[in-house]
Amino acid sequence: MPDPDFKELAHELLVSGFGPQRVQRLVSELEDHYDDLVQAALASGTDIAAAKASAQSSLGELRQVAVAMQEQPDLKCWAWHWPRVASILYPLAFIAVLxxxxxxxxxxxxxxxxxxxxxxxxxxxxxxxxxxxxxxxxxxx
Amino acid sequence: MAQSNPPFMSGVPELLLLRLLDQQEMYGYELVRSVRTITDEAISLGEGVIYPALHTLERSGALKSRRKTVGGRTRVYYSLTGKGRTRLEKLANDWRRIQGGVETALETAVNA
Missing domain, CATH: 1.20.5 (Single alpha-helices involved in coiled-coils or other helix-helix interfaces)
Structure with a gap:
């Protein structure tokens, strides 16, 4: 059984306006949680396929995580909240850093x-x- | 089997998370396990969706987080802030009031 597609979740959240640091942290926490679930299932004597299936079932659909994040617009990055300011500041910052x-x-x-x-x-x-x-x-x- | 987040559970996950983190700092997996343990598996939080809840509580100032390496793995540990303690007291009082109201209603219904 393939592992959950955390990269797709990260991509969806980034496109939705969540900051890279927040997305990276969330995905890292979910990956760790999934690993812990797999390890716990393996420790109870199940084989790897069953352990992964059990871990995925316990973790739930990543789609639900994306939906739960979308319900919290406060967690989105400042550029999503103030797109006009971002459209001015980003080019200026780029020119300054170049x-x-x-x-x-x-x-x-x-x-x-x-x-x-x-x-x-x-x-x-x-x-x-x-x-x-x-x-x-x-x-x- | 405990149902994960039925509709009437609104606010309960937040209350449980704050209550557990009032005792000691924990990371997500530990929190989910502890919720099951302290509620005798009556309440089972959606394991993946606990993280948006934790991030939201942190954003509101109720929690703070820090990275800690334990056994070669870096984890994000959450702990309660002063604001979180105030929020916990309010939620706990609200919950006791609702619980008392529901119990009274049930007893009245039984005696009627």
Missing amino acids: PAVPLIVGARHAHEIMRWAGCMLLGATVTALMFLTLQLAITLG
Whole structure:
């Protein structure tokens, strides 16, 4: 028996206007709950298929969770409550953050960038030495 | 078998969750199990829909949550706030009043 489709629930909630952090937390709690139910069923001696079926039955339809969330509009993110403000602030925030993106990415990949810079420096040094040797050979020869 | 959230149960899950969390912090799975235990399995909360209820109570300020790692697993533990305690007292009083009213009505109906 397949596990419940938590990804579909997450997608539905995100599209409905719930914030990513809230959706991630809810899905994580549901996944943990489902795992606990499966473990409890397995501990009672049932096989994995029966344990999963029992866990799904106890957890209930994820559709019901989505409906219960929809009944709580207060849990939706601020952009859902004030879409006009969001439509102004999001582009402004994007423009403000854009110049910092290369720096953030650079800081995250500092090790690779340093290694790449080292290789480039080594390559340039070797090339310069070869040219110097060639120049000296021409001059002295 | 206990029916999950029949229509007359409105407000009862909230009362039970607040009552349990008044004693100690718990995570969702623990809460569902504890509700079954303390109600002698008379009340069975919809296990999945307990989380929207917990998130709503947290949003209203009645609960607070924190992540805690136990046995290698990170769980969200909920506990009651001062506002939650006030809410619990109000709900408990409301429930006792309704319970008393229903009992009186039943006895009157029996004696009539």
